[in-house]
Structure formats: structure tokens, C-alpha cells
Amino acid sequence: MMDFGHISTAMVTPFDTRGNIDLEKTKQLIDYLIANGTESLIIAGTTGESPTISVQEKLTLFRLAVEHVKKRVPVIVGTGSNNTEASIELTKKATEIGVDGILLVAPYYNKPSQKGIYTHFKEIAAVTHLPIMLYNIPGRTGVNMTAETTIALSQIPNIVAMKEASGDLEQMATIIESTAEHFKVYSGDDSLTLLSLAIGSAGVVSVAAHVIGNEMQTMIQSFLKGDISKAAALHRQLLPIMKGMFIAPNPTSVKYALSLKGMNVGDVRLPLIPLTSAEKKQVEALFNK
Helix, strand or coil, X not given: CCCCCCEEEECXXXXXXXXXXXXXXXXXXXXXXXXXXXXXXXXXXXXXXXXXXXXXXXXXXXXXXXXXXXXXXXXXXXXXXXXXXXHHHHHHHHHHHCCCEXXXXXXXXXXXXXXXXXXXXXXXXXXXXXXEEEEECHHHHCCCCCHHHHHHHCCCCCEEEEEECCCCHHHHHHHHHHCCCCCEEEECCXXXXXXXXXXXXXXXXXXXXXXXXXXXXXXHXXXXXXXXXXXXXXXXXXXXXXXXXXXXXXXXXHHHHHHHCCCCCCCCCCCCCCCCHHHHHHHHHXXXX
């Protein structure tokens, strides 16, 4: 089974001043993240601005990531959409490129039934041998994957993980309790990392790890070693930064925070817009304490 680690970073997509993908900066960002606590990379997810990245751009990113990472960490790529056939075709191409795993978001906007969601994922899983991480984020998709649907999908051999971003710890606990030991559940919310570990999650698919990856690793390792007081103290210290990465639509804040760390990854693409001056000051204050 593929080990995605405790921190999987949903990587931003660097853009140049003209709004094109900056391939050299992407390589630099990959190296930076691997050196700072990231144990697997998610390419072209929500934080990677997947809605505004074309299929050809995604394939270019997938190839670059595979070639540059060189198996240092698993490369997981987002191929999910609300169009089953389109997701199947992109998943096939990603598999051919040689990525290590697939991220599939729940179908959005068309609001399928739970049976429709199950069938959507089952059909996509059938076209690849790669391990698949499902992604439940009802705040964006308009539909919640129930625990029962996730549990049923976990019986498909190559569906091995879930990014649970509903914020519902009871739902997460039900999934963890009712799935096989090999099936891993990850928090999709940085601020719930420690709480989710306490009920048995494998870790977090993180945005904040772009800027506090090592600190989050220390928190997680402290918890796993039984030093609950240290883990809790770190959680409290890191919480303002975790929350601060979402004062504006993701990934606007984290892209600016990266620039403060000397890693300029450019602005966001419309319909997202850069931070205002006031918002920039809020982010700056998080790192000036």
C-alpha cells in the first residue's frame, strides 16, 4: 500500500507575471516543501487552482512533478470533476504519466445522489491501478458524501484513503471505525489536524504546511509519541496561522504567505483576486509575533 505520510501538502500552482504556470518556480516549490515537512504532494487540487487550470496545463504539471520529484515523495494528482467521462480520461492520462496516486473530489454542482457518487467513483477507479484518495468537501461541492457511501467505496481495492473536509468529526470517526485498517482518513482542515489524530486519522491534507510544515510535523510526532501536552501547546500556537490562511479565498492567503518566506509563487487567477492591503497586513502579523 502507498504511504502518503502524515502531512500531504495540497500544493499551490506558481504563476508568472503574465499568469502562465511558472515551471521553474514549481520545481523550486516542490524542493522547498519536501525539505519542510511534506511527505506527499497533491498537484492540481483546490489549492492548486484546479478550476482555472486547463487539461493540458494539468498534464504538464503532472509530468514535471513526476520527473522532478524522482520518487522522493508520492505525487498525487487531482483528476476529479463533475463529469465522470472527463475524469476517466484524465485519470487514464495521469496513470500513463507515472504519478503515484489519484485524488478524486466528489462531483460538484450537479448534486448527484449517494448512489450516483458511488457509481462515479467506482467507474473511475476501474480505469487505473493507482491508489485513490477520495475528497469530500460539501462546502464547495454542494453535496456531502455520507459515511455509508465512503465505507462502501472503501471496499474497492484501489480506493485507499479519504480527505474528509466536511468538518464533521463524528462522520470522520464513523468512517475510521467502519473501514479496514489499510484505509486511511485524512483531515481536510488544518485546524482539525490534532483533533482528527485523536480519533484515529492518518494526518492532514494541508494548506498551512506550505509555511509551517516542520512545525506541524513536530506537533504530529509529539502526539504520536504520547507527548499530548506538547502537541496541544503547538496546536494552540499554530492555530492562528492555520486559520489565517483562509481569511480570503484559498489559495490567495497562502500564496502571499509564501512570498513572505522568500518563495514568490505569483498571484492567483481570476475569478480569485490578490489580497487587499488590509488583508496582507493581517497575514504579515501572523509571522511577526
